[in-house]
Amino acid sequence: MAQLSDDCFAFGGPLLPLDEAVALIRGRLGPVAAEERLPLRQCLDRVLAEDLIAPVDVPPFANSAVDGYAVRFADLAAAGETALPVAARVAAGQRLDGPAPPGTAVRIFTGAPMPDGFDTVMMQEDAVLDGDRVILRPGLKRGANARAAGEDVARGSLALPAGRRLRPQEIGLAASLGLTVLPVRRPLRVAIFSTGDELAEPGGERPPQAIYDSNRFTLAALLARMGCRVTDLGILRDSRDGIAAALAAAAPDHDLILTSGGVSTGEEDHVKAAVEAQGRLHVWRVGIKPGRPVALGQVGETAFAGLPGNPVAVMVTFLCLVRPLVQRLQGAEPLDPPRFPVRAGFDYRKKKDRREYVRVQLHTAADGTLEAVKFPREGAGIMSSMVAADALVELPEECTRVAPGDPLCCLPLGLLL
Numbered sequence: 001m002a003q004l005s006d007d008c009f010a011f012g013g014p015l016l017p018l019d020e021a022v023a024l025i026r027g028r029l030g031p032v033a034a035e036e037r038l039p040l041r042q043c044l045d046r047v048l049a050e051d052l053i054a055p056v057d058v059p060p061f062a063n064s065a066v067d068g069y070a071v072r073f074a075d076l077a078a079a080g081e082t083a084l085p086v087a088a089r090v091a092a093g094q095r096l097d098g099p100a101p102p103g104t105a106v107r108i109f110t111g112a113p114m115p116d117g118f119d120t121v122m123m124q125e126d127a128v129l130d131g132d133r134v135i136l137r138p139g140l141k142r143g144a145n146a147r148a149a150g151e152d153v154a155r156g157s158l159a160l161p162a163g164r165r166l167r168p169q170e171i172g173l174a175a176s177l178g179l180t181v182l183p184v185r186r187p188l189r190v191a192i193f194s195t196g197d198e199l200a201e202p203g204g205e206r207p208p209q210a211i212y213d214s215n216r217f218t219l220a221a222l223l224a225r226m227g228c229r230v231t232d233l234g235i236l237r238d239s240r241d242g243i244a245a246a247l248a249a250a251a252p253d254h255d256l257i258l259t260s261g262g263v264s265t266g267e268e269d270h271v272k273a274a275v276e277a278q279g280r281l282h283v284w285r286v287g288i289k290p291g292r293p294v295a296l297g298q299v300g301e302t303a304f305a306g307l308p309g310n311p312v313a314v315m316v317t318f319l320c321l322v323r324p325l326v327q328r329l330q331g332a333e334p335l336d337p338p339r340f341p342v343r344a345g346f347d348y349r350k351k352k353d354r355r356e357y358v359r360v361q362l363h364t365a366a367d368g369t370l371e372a373v374k375f376p377r378e379g380a381g382i383m384s385s386m387v388a389a390d391a392l393v394e395l396p397e398e399c400t401r402v403a404p405g406d407p408l409c410c411l412p413l414g415l416l417l
Helices: 018-028 168-176 215-225 240-253 271-278 311-330 383-388
Strands: 035-039 068-071 082-090 105-108 120-123 127-130 133-136 158-160 181-185 189-195 229-236 256-260 279-284 286-289 295-299 302-307 340-344 355-364 370-374 391-395 407-412
Touching (some): 018 279, 018 295, 018 311, 068 082, 068 133, 158 168, 189 215, 189 240, 215 229, 215 256, 215 311, 229 240, 240 256, 240 295, 271 279, 271 302, 286 311, 340 391, 355 383, 355 407, 370 391
Parallel strands (some): 189 229, 256 302, 286 355, 340 370
Antiparallel strands (some): 068 105, 068 120, 279 295, 295 302, 340 407, 355 370, 355 391, 391 407
16 A cells, blocks of 8 residues: 555544545555456456457348348338338348348348348238238338347447456447457455454353454455455454554455554554554544544554454445455456435434435335434444445535435445445
């Protein structure tokens, strides 16, 4: 992570607005994942490393979009029906032996190449076959039901930009261009830790004063959804020296270190000091709820993100800050999560000057409007609220009150996770 120009994020200063934190991530970071070439079948969820320029037209030839009759538009009557003799028949995968003469129709099927000089197709259900001729209805537009060569993707055009995460549809598009190998970024290598003497490993013995650690499992799943290669390095106890040593050991083999817990200001919160002992801390305390104590920096040359310990705060800060951080390190396009308008079905007050994310369930009101109802429990440790919620309502910094009926902006969790 490139070092920032000044130390404006030290403890005690104002909270850094979320938009500024994201802008710093996007402006100061670049890809760290190396390039490799992979067979197309192995490219799902990888990030495209280079612009993909179409080597061929898709489709490669003009063809019919329907089953029907191909004609020359110039042969159609300006008004009234047109009767033309059927001169030939062509199906998908076939071609005419020679040109069809003007003043005729050609029986054609979906995907079949258009005969030379023929530019329009009438659907078979709109035509009437009368012996060896076809009667065509009036009103057909030039080029109707015919696909031009290169209509989907033109040869020499930008088919996919570098940075695009390859979903099934991008894989299919590359295949339609005849490609079998693509240049992609290797998976980002991420080390994850949880910190805290109060944590116990799921499946192991849990002392009476301990809780099972869920954050590493949540983070590993979120990172896997983004195509990362995750190394789970377990639970770190509350020791500055121990945390510093673990961070230093993890840095050389990873592109990003991600921790949860220990970034607040308590006597047993040692992550901030441990990072500063091994590297630099560039961002701390972001104006976001849940999740104000967030640390962004580097350990050696490896990027670092320290998230709060509460499970809901972990998810919210991941979605708002770690997600764009991972995208930048991967060389992926900076995609902001989609936002949709909803109507408030609850009353709520918040502090000014911080971005707040409220867990809501969505339902359709009697008038057909999508309405958001606040989850009844709002603590940052209520993980079941994230299971039950349909979306997060985003309340901007200047907002201090939500009343029933107010327009709100929501981020559906199904599109974020």
